[in-house]
Amino acid sequence: MRIAILQIGDIHIRSANDVVLERGQHVVAALRSLALPLNACYAVFPGDIAYSGLTEQYVAAEAFVTELLRGIEQEYPGLRPHALFVPGNHDCDLAAASDVRDIDLLKPKLKTLTMSGDIVEHCLAVQSNYFNFVTRFGQTQTSTADRLCTRREFPTTAGSSVGFTLINTAWLTQ
Numbered sequence: 001m002r003i004a005i006l007q008i009g010d011i012h013i014r015s016a017n018d019v020v021l022e023r024g025q026h027v028v029a030a031l032r033s034l035a036l037p038l039n040a041c042y043a044v045f046p047g048d049i050a051y052s053g054l055t056e057q058y059v060a061a062e063a064f065v066t067e068l069l070r071g072i073e074q075e076y077p078g079l080r081p082h083a084l085f086v087p088g089n090h091d092c093d094l095a096a097a098s099d100v101r102d103i104d105l106l107k108p109k110l111k112t113l114t115m116s117g118d119i120v121e122h123c124l125a126v127q128s129n130y131f132n133f134v135t136r137f138g139q140t141q142t143s144t145a146d147r148l149c150t151r152r153e154f155p156t157t158a159g160s161s162v163g164f165t166l167i168n169t170a171w172l173t174q
Contacts, residue, residue, distance in 0.1 A: 001158045004031060004041040008068075012090055014051040016060045024064055028071035039157055041072055041081040047088025047170065049133070053126065054093060058133035065137065084152060085134045086166045089173040092126040101126070103174055116144045123171050124148075139166075147171070 006027060011020045031041075043065070050057035065083050072081040099105070100122050113120055124131075124147050131141055141147045148171060153163040 001039045001156060002036055003156075003162060004034075004036070004038050006031065006041070006043045007046060008043060009046045010048045010088070011045070011061070011064075012048050012051045013057045013061045013064070015056065016063075018060060021060060021064045024068040024071060027068055028075055031072065032075055038076050038079055040154065040162060041076070041079055042154075042162070042164070043068060043072075043081060043083045044164070045083065045085045047086050048090040049085065049088070050091050050130070052093065052095075053091050053129050055129050055132075058129055062133060062136055082152075082154060083137045083139075084164050084166060085130075085137070085139055087127050087130045087168055087170045089170045091130040092170060092173045093129055094126055094173070096128075097126050098122070101172075101174070103172075106172065115148060120144055120148070120171070124168075126173070127168075127171065 008027065013020060045065075049061050069081050069083060073079060100119065106119070106123075109119065121144050124144065127147070131147060134141065139150070139152065141150050147168060149165065149167050151163060151165050153161045155161050
């Protein structure tokens with residue numbers, strides 16, 4: 001069984017005119033150059049998809065990811081590539097933050113925070129544009145616990161599965 005895992009991090013998309021948006025075809029060409037038959041392909045985006053967590057940055061990112069997945073499907077007929085995402089500090093819209101996120105207020109409470117509590121939910125709110133974006137690629141994270149850490153598993157043709165644990169380390173970004 002041959003599996004390709006493409007790690008595409010820190011693309012920091014600022015707008016629909018960003019130069020990185022033209023590079024999806026280059027990623028597909030690099031995959032093609034390996035000349036390997038594939039049974040599965042996963043494009044993993046480990047943070048900083050957007051530049052500052054704004055909706056329009058994710059609109060541009062959606063076009064990029066969709067084009068990338070479509071290019072892989074065309075190169076490997078019958079293969080259904082998947083995209084997986086983890087937020088980075090640039091995936092936080094800190095303009096939407098309030099003083100509840102102040103590190104001096106949070107630090108004494110960190111050891112006793114309830115992961116499903118209001119403070120954690122409030123801190124995750126700056127990533128709402130990110131969570132809306134990943135939902136469009138099947139990565140639905142509706143609970144607070146899922147937004148902090150989620151697991152995605154994909155069955156393989158060999159009867160086993162490939163799993164990814166996605167940990168949000170950016171939720172307390174200042």
